[in-house]
Amino acid sequence: MSTIQSILGRRVWDSRGNPTVEAEVTLTDGSIGRAIAPSGASRGEREAIELRDGGERLGGKDVSRAVANVNGPIAARLRGMPAADQAGVDAAMLALDGTPLKTELGGNAIVAVSLAILHAAAASARLPLWRYLADGHDATPTIPLPEIQIFGGGAHAGRRVDIQDFMIMVPGADDLEEVMEVTNAVYHAAGRLMEARGGAVGVADEGGWWPTVSTNEEALELLVQAIEAAGEVPGERVVISLDVAASEFERDGRYILGLDGLELDSGEWLERLGNWVDRYPIVSIEDPASERDPEGMRAFTARWGDRLQIVGDDYLVTNARLIEAAADAGGCNASLIKVNQAGTVTETIEALRASQERGFGTLVSARSGETEDVSICHLAAGLDAGQLKVGSFARSERMAKWNECLRFQGQAGMGAFVGGRPIGGTWWGAKRP
Ligand SMILES: C=C(OP(=O)(O)O)C(=O)O
Numbered sequence: 357m358s359t360i361q362s363i364l365g366r367r368v369w370d371s372r373g374n375p376t377v378e379a380e381v382t383l384t385d386g387s388i389g390r391a392i393a394p395s396g397a398s399r400g401e402r403e404a405i406e407l408r409d410g411g412e413r414l415g416g417k418d419v420s421r422a423v424a425n426v427n428g429p430i431a432a433r434l435r436g437m438p439a440a441d442q443a444g445v446d447a448a449m450l451a452l453d454g455t456p457l458k459t460e461l462g463g464n465a466i467v468a469v470s471l472a473i474l475h476a477a478a479a480s481a482r483l484p485l486w487r488y489l490a491d492g493h494d495a496t497p498t499i500p501l502p503e504i505q506i507f508g509g510g511a512h513a514g515r516r517v518d519i520q521d522f523m524i525m526v527p528g529a530d531d532l533e534e535v536m537e538v539t540n541a542v543y544h545a546a547g548r549l550m551e552a553r554g555g556a557v558g559v560a561d562e563g564g565w566w567p568t569v570s571t572n573e574e575a576l577e578l579l580v581q582a583i584e585a586a587g588e589v590p591g592e593r594v595v596i597s598l599d600v601a602a603s604e605f606e607r608d609g610r611y612i613l614g615l616d617g618l619e620l621d622s623g624e625w626l627e628r629l630g631n632w633v634d635r636y637p638i639v640s641i642e643d644p645a646s647e648r649d650p651e652g653m654r655a656f657t658a659r660w661g662d663r664l665q666i667v668g669d670d671y672l673v674t675n676a677r678l679i680e681a682a683a684d685a686g687g688c689n690a691s692l693i694k695v696n697q698a699g700t701v702t703e704t705i706e707a708l709r710a711s712q713e714r715g716f717g718t719l720v721s722a723r724s725g726e727t728e729d730v731s732i733c734h735l736a737a738g739l740d741a742g743q744l745k746v747g748s749f750a751r752s753e754r755m756a757k758w759n760e761c762l763r764f765q766g767q768a769g770m771g772a773f774v775g776g777r778p779i780g781g782t783w784w785g786a787k788r789p
C-alpha cells in the first residue's frame with residue numbers, strides 16, 4: 357500500500373487575486389496529488405476558518421502561516437501514513453489542529469492537503485477521481501445537474517443588488533450538452549440586455565453579469581426577459597434558482613434591502629420572497645433566511661418546502677450534525693456542500709451522506725474565490741450528489757469545472773446525467789416524467 361512520502365505547500369493565487377494554499381502530495385509509488393483551497397466571500401459563521409496573515413501589501417490576506425503549516429507540522433504528522441486512509445489522515449489533521457473551526461492550522465491548509473491526498477490516492481489506484489470516490493463509497497456515479505449564474509450580486513458584486521445569485525437550471529434537459537447550450541444562450545441574451553441599458557457591463561465574482569437595476573425584483577424581471585430572448589418559455593425548459601445569501605443583509609433580526617430601501621422583519625421579508633415565488637418560475641432558493649434566523653428558515657420551509665428546493669448554505673455549513681438538526685427541525689430540504697466549509701474530505705462526505713440519508717437534495721458548490729482546481733466536479737459526480745453550482749461563463753476558473761464535467765460524458769462506468777430527478781419534491785421543467 358502506497359504511503360505519503362512528502363507534502364509540499366505553496367502559495368498560489370485565486371480568481372479574486374488573493375493568495376491561497378496549494379498542497380502537493382507525493383506517495384512512495386511516485387503518484388502525485390495536488391489541490392488548491394478555494395475561498396468564500398459570503399461565509400457562514402460556523403465554517404472552517406481560513407488562516408490569513410501578512411502586512412499591508414497583501415491587506416492581511418497572505419497565507420504564509422497556512423503554507424508553513426502544510427510544510428511543517430502537517431507534513432511531519434502525515435508522512436508515512438497510507439494515502440488510501442482518508443479518514444485516518446483527516447482525523448490526524450483534526451487532532452493536530454485541536455480547535456473547533458480549524459483556526460490553529462487553518463482550514464485553507466487542511467482542505468488543500470485533504471484534497472491533495474485524495475487525488476494522490478486515486479492516482480495511485482490508477483482511477484479517475486470520480487471513479488475512486490464512487491468505488492470507495494459504494495455510489496453510482498452520475499453527471500450532476502448544473503445551477504448556473506446569470507446575474508451576480510451581493511458580496512460578489514459590490515452589493516449592487518442584495519440577492520447574491522440569480523441562476524437558471526435546465527432540469528428537463530437530456531444531457532449536459534443541452535444544459536450548457538441553453539444556459540449559454542440565456543447568459544449571452546442577458547449580457548445583451550445589460551449592454552442595451554448602457555453603462556459598464558462587467559461580471560461578478562462567479563461570472564454572472566453585474567446587473568444594472570434599481571430594485572432586486574428588476575433583476576428577476578430581466579432574467580425572465582433574458583430567458584425569453586434566448587427563445588425559451590420561462591418555467592418550461594428553463595427555471596430559476598436563487599441564492600439569497602440572506603445572512604449578508606440581516607442585522608439584529610432586520611433584513612435590510614439596500615437597493616430597495618427597505619428594512620423588514622423576518623416575516624415581512626419572507627412574505628416578499630414568497631411573493632416572488634408566486635410570480636416567477638423559481639424552483640430553488642438557497643439561504644432564504646439568515647443563519648441567525650433558524651425560525652425564518654423553518655417558517656419558509658413550512659410554507660414552500662413542498663414546492664421548492666430550499667437549500668441550506670450558511671445555515672448548514674456542510675456539517676453533518678447541523679444537517680441532521682435541520683432535517684429534524686424542518687429548516688430546509690437540501691444542503692449545499694462546500695469542501696472548505698467542512699475543512700476535510702471526510703467531513704464533507706459525512707455531510708453529503710447525512711443529507712442523502714435524510715432525503716435532502718445535495719448541491720456540491722464552488723466558492724466565489726476559485727482556481728483551476730476541479731476536485732469538486734469529481735466529488736459531485738463520484739458521490740452522486742445530483743447537482744453542482746460553480747458559477748458561469750466568462751470566467752475560466754468556473755468553466756474549468758463545467759468543462760471537466762463535459763469530459764465525464766461517455767467515460768466507461770459513468771452513469772446518467774441527473775436531469776430527470778424532481779427538484780424539491782416537485783418536477784419543474786418541460787419534460788415531466
Ligand atoms: C458560493 C457562495 O459564495 P461564497 O463562496 O462567497 O460563500 C455561496 O454563497 O453559495
Ligand SMILES: [Mg+2]
Pocket residue numbers: 599601642643669670692
Ligand atoms: Mg450560498
